[in-house]
Amino acid sequence: MNSGYFAQYLLNEGKITQTDIFELLKNAAENKADTPITALRKGMLSAEQIASIKGDASGEGFLREAGKNGLLSAVQMEELRSAVRDEDLAFAQVLLDRKLITFAELADLFKAYDALEVSPIRTVVKKRALETGLEMEADRYAAFSELFIHSLKRFMDTTVVVNTCEPIHESAELSHIVSQRLLGGVSMVTGVYAKDEVFLEMARRYSHEDIQSVDALAVDCICEFLNVVNGLFAVDAARDDMEIDLDMPRVSENSVPEGNFQLVLVVDTGFGGFALVLAGDEFALRS
Amino acid sequence: MERKLKILITDDSQLLRKKLRAELEGLGCEVIEAENGKEAVMKDLQEKPDGIFLDIVMPEVGGIEALQAIREVNPEMPVIMLSSAGTPQKLMETLKMGALDFIQKPYTSEQIKKALAAIRKKAE
Numbered sequence: 126m127n128s129g130y131f132a133q134y135l136l137n138e139g140k141i142t143q144t145d146i147f148e149l150l151k152n153a154a155e156n157k158a159d160t161p162i163t164a165l166r167k168g169m170l171s172a173e174q175i176a177s178i179k180g181d182a183s184g185e186g187f188l189r190e191a192g193k194n195g196l197l198s199a200v201q202m203e204e205l206r207s208a209v210r211d212e213d214l215a216f217a218q219v220l221l222d223r224k225l226i227t228f229a230e231l232a233d234l235f236k237a238y239d240a241l242e243v244s245p246i247r248t249v250v251k252k253r254a255l256e257t258g259l260e261m262e263a264d265r266y267a268a269f270s271e272l273f274i275h276s277l278k279r280f281m282d283t284t285v286v287v288n289t290c291e292p293i294h295e296s297a298e299l300s301h302i303v304s305q306r307l308l309g310g311v312s313m314v315t316g317v318y319a320k321d322e323v324f325l326e327m328a329r330r331y332s333h334e335d336i337q338s339v340d341a342l343a344v345d346c347i348c349e350f351l352n353v354v355n356g357l358f359a360v361d362a363a364r365d366d367m368e369i370d371l372d373m374p375r376v377s378e379n380s381v382p383e384g385n386f387q388l389v390l391v392v393d394t395g396f397g398g399f400a401l402v403l404a405g406d407e408f409a410l411r412s
Numbered sequence: 413m414e415r416k417l418k419i420l421i422t423d424d425s426q427l428l429r430k431k432l433r434a435e436l437e438g439l440g441c442e443v444i445e446a447e448n449g450k451e452a453v454m455k456d457l458q459e460k461p462d463g464i465f466l467d468i469v470m471p472e473v474g475g476i477e478a479l480q481a482i483r484e485v486n487p488e489m490p491v492i493m494l495s496s497a498g499t500p501q502k503l504m505e506t507l508k509m510g511a512l513d514f515i516q517k518p519y520t521s522e523q524i525k526k527a528l529a530a531i532r533k534k535a536e
Contacts, residue, residue: 280518332427342426349425352469353517356496360516363499371469371497373424 129278131213133245133286134238137252141225143288146393149219150284154395158214159183160205162221164191165232166214169201172228212284246271249287254388262386266403269315269358270390273401276354277394281330288391292400298379300324301339303347305355305374306407310367314407315355316382317347318389319399326396348374377410384408417532418442420459422452422478423467423494428517432465432494435524447471449478456482456489463531466511468495468502476506483510490534492527494519 132150135141141149160183164170170191178190188205191197197205220226226234250270254263274285301324304316319327321339328343329336331350336343352374359369382389384404392401402408419441421432433443444459446452450473452466464482468475475495482489490512495502498516506514512530515523 332431334427334430345426349427352425352496356498356517359497359499363501368499368501373469373471 129212130245131235131238132216132284133249134241135216135220135234136286136289137245137249138234140234141220143290143393146286146288147398149216150286150393150395152219153212153216153284156215156218157210158208158218160187161228162214162218162231163205163208163211164197164201165228166211166217166235167204167208169205170196172232175228212278216284244271246274246287249289250388250390253287253289253390257388259386259388262388262403262405265311265313266388268361269313269403270401272358272361273315273354274392276350276357277392280350280353281327281394283330283394283396285392285394287401288393288398290391292389292391300379301344301347302377302380302382302402302410303344303351303374304382304402304408305348305351306372307355307359308370308372310362310369312406314384314402314404315351316402316404316408317351317399318382318402320397323397323399327399330396344376348376375407380410382408383411414440414532415536416440416442417462417528417535418444418459419528419531420444420446420452420455420461420464422446422449422464422470422475424448424470425467428467428494432519432524435521436528439525439528441528449473449475449481452478453481453485456486461489462535463490463492463512463528465492465494465527468493468497468506476509479506479509479511488534490531492531 161175165175174196180190188202192202217231247267250267251263254266277285299321302316302318304314307313325339325343328346332346355371362369382402386405388403390401392399419436421429421443423429424447429445436443444455446455448470466475466479479491482491493506493511493514496517498514503514513527
């Protein structure tokens with residue numbers, strides 16, 4: 126069963142649009158899924174059974190009705206009561222609340238999502254790389270991005286999607302870029318390019334420190350985060366007999382990265398968007 | 413009562429040093445810090461720590477060179493490599509050079525406790 130990439134899957138499939146995504150992610154980050162959706166996901170109830178339950182359609186009221194109708198056992202009800210927050214379900218709940226989707230559609234989408242053999246992150250990054258003419262780099266960039274997004278979720282506790290669109294070239298003002306070169310078996314530069322308010326929030330989330338401005342500690346946090354992700358990528362690459370060394374991270378303010386074989390991915394999270402920049406070699410920084 | 417261990421943390425990351433210091437002080441250690449390999453070698457000589465946590469990717473002098481220099485002066489010094497670059501080759505290289513252990517970043521509290529126990533065993 127896939128987990129944590131349902132929003133990305135829906136975006137890839139065109140079920141939601143990139144215009145809506147930030148608001149939906151923000152709402153999902155503040156929400157927990159209600160009982161019916163959890164019961165559907167766990168295969169305890171079908172969409173039809175959920176629709177058949179009249180009256181209170183949430184929480185304890187829903188459980189009571191489902192129990193009365195003989196649809197759920199006491200053990201199942203207890204399991205639903207103690208279900209922990211699930212990112213995919215929280216996102217699906219937001220779609221249901223906004224009437225963008227029905228339980229029946231959701232059941233079909235979960236089925237298709239679980240049948241995916243390639244992660245939705247790899248799919249979107251590979252597609253974006255191929256659209257950018259980066260055939261040789263597509264697989265490597267997709268593999269790195271998958272690890273990066275996984276780490277972002279793990280260390281910054283947020284729902285994430287990689288946008289399917291080309292980035293809009295905005296002003297470089299009040300922004301920071303942190304990058305690090307990977308050498309040896311693979312030559313690649315990875316970078317995080319963010320407006321200061323998002324950069325600061327990333328630093329706070331990674332460090333769990335109350336950082337008030339983009340100071341030396343905030344910059345150091347993002348350098349360390351990128352260094353850790355690149356290190357994990359190097360360890361993965363070593364399994365394919367590829368030895369990778371890491372260079373020192375590089376930091377720049379108010380610049381736009383321009384590199385060879387460059388792919389800029391817009392990453393949307395529950396706290397804002399930033400760009401993940403991948404290039405074949407060290408990128409130049411234009412003010 | 414156990415003797416208080418003096419531990420040298422060497423990492424260019426301010427965040428890493430801050431977090432690891434808190435972790436080690438919580439385990440009853442006295443902590444000193446260095447920001448790069450050159451400083452680590454100096455502090456090894458001046459402060460005579462019981463053990464060292466050493467990053468690899470650092471400015472000026474990196475962790476591998478620092479490890480070599482420390483081993484030349486102080487072959488018995490327990491050194492724990494603590495780095496993001498934990499590939500099998502780096503692991504082998506540093507263990508051959510005499511490092512006591514290698515911890516891949518991000519570390520866990522459990523790994524630090526185990527490393528500290530290994531340092532204590534060597535120190536006593």
